[in-house]
């Protein structure tokens with residue numbers, strides 16, 4: 001099939017590359033000229049495990065091309081995926097301007113290059129957006145087309161695998177023709193029997209928000225349990241094992257930590273909360289989820305204040321991990337952003353390391369924070385001569401360091417672990433003063 005992909009961010013680039021890998025001809029459009037130039041030269045502009053290999057193959061076989069020219073992509077495509085940003089706008093409402101501006105241009109293009117096409121919203125968009133996109137296009141043309149909702153469930157860090165082997169594909173359309181084309185396109189990805197679930201557009205749009213809101217709530221619930229564990233002297237690891245074995249609850253998304261971040265959960269929770277409000281419904285549980293998560297992100301700074309009796313000024317603190325989760329360079333809404341900003345305000349100097357996200361982190365940080373952070377090339381040099389270490393992201397290389405080195409290298413071997421990476425006995429034996437989330441502190 002001939003596929004157009006508009007927007008080549010985390011979702012668009014993975015979508016385009018994976019469709020090309022399954023034998024389709026894909027043309028990707030982006031307005032970012034530098035990015036398009038890099039991709040044309042065969043460079044993958046984001047860090048995503050496994051993407052390079054599939055990308056190289058698709059380029060080599062000439063099935064994946066990049067352009068800044070929307071006309072060209074439209075002309076050559078039967079199915080056009082909108083993988084555009086939908087950032088939070090005023091009051092947490094999803095900003096649809098990127099999607100609707102492109103929809104507006106598509107209307108004119110139908111007149112220029114007639115022929116039936118399916119326009120697919122892959123961006124995460126509020127209920128009713130398929131209708132809005134339809135209206136925008138129909139206002140400009142009488143040609144036949146369908147607008148389909150096809151939310152994306154990939155996880156950054158495992159995006160290629162998720163796209164290639166989705167647990168389900170959700171397609172929102174009431175058009176038989178569009179449903180058949182979407183089914184044909186996705187069939188190679190669900191050969192092991194996972195379902196392609198066809199439903200109406202609105203249910204499909206809501207499904208994506210419901211999934212993210214449910215996962216954010218599950219994480220937040222566990223963070224609340226962790227906070228209670230700290231008060232009552234329980235260990236959240238034990239509680240997690242105790243409840244995760246219950247199949248009604250399940251083992252995943254039960255790890256306590258310093259809050260959820262990333263480009264999806266925070267904005268999608270806000271957006272569905274806002275949509276509910278627009279329809280006169282107060283989505284109360286999400287009010288709490290957002291409040292708890294806001295606190296959770298900086299809860300580690302509160303623990304530091306407590307440990308140092310409020311006197312953090314002049315301390316040098318090491319930071320391990322800047323991305324919002326491992327295996328990505330995405331720092332959107334990353335707890336590390338909030339923690340470093342907060343520490344800079346308190347007069348703390350920092351030494352920070354992340355395997356992939358230093359450049360993206362620099363772009364997103366304030367001048368004040370950057371003036372207080374020295375970025376290091378490796379994990380081990382961060383801990384030399386620091387007063388304490390803060391672990392913000394659970395990259396694999398932070399999981400098994402030689403803990404016995406900490407007391408020798410650091411001024412004081414204090415570790416504030418926002419991701420509960422170390423066994424408490426191991427930390428104790430290594431002589432760490434170890435403060436984690438929802439577990440008893442060690443050597444205090």
Ligand SMILES: NC(=O)c1ccc[n+]([C@@H]2O[C@H](COP(=O)([O-])OP(=O)(O)OC[C@H]3O[C@@H](n4cnc5c(N)ncnc54)[C@H](O)[C@@H]3O)[C@@H](O)[C@H]2O)c1
Nearest residue numbers: 007008009010011030031032083084085086123124152156
């Ligand atoms: N990142 C994820 O893990 C993820 C997962 C599922 C769904 N989503 C959703 O998918 C959508 C895209 O997310 P993303 O993370 O890929 O965004 P992103 O910000 O990484 O990428 C968006 C891309 O669109 C390009 N763009 C902007 N305006 C354009 C235009 N007029 N024409 C062509 N290109 C244009 C930008 O230059 C950028 O390259 C969002 O709605 C997001 O919520 C994201």
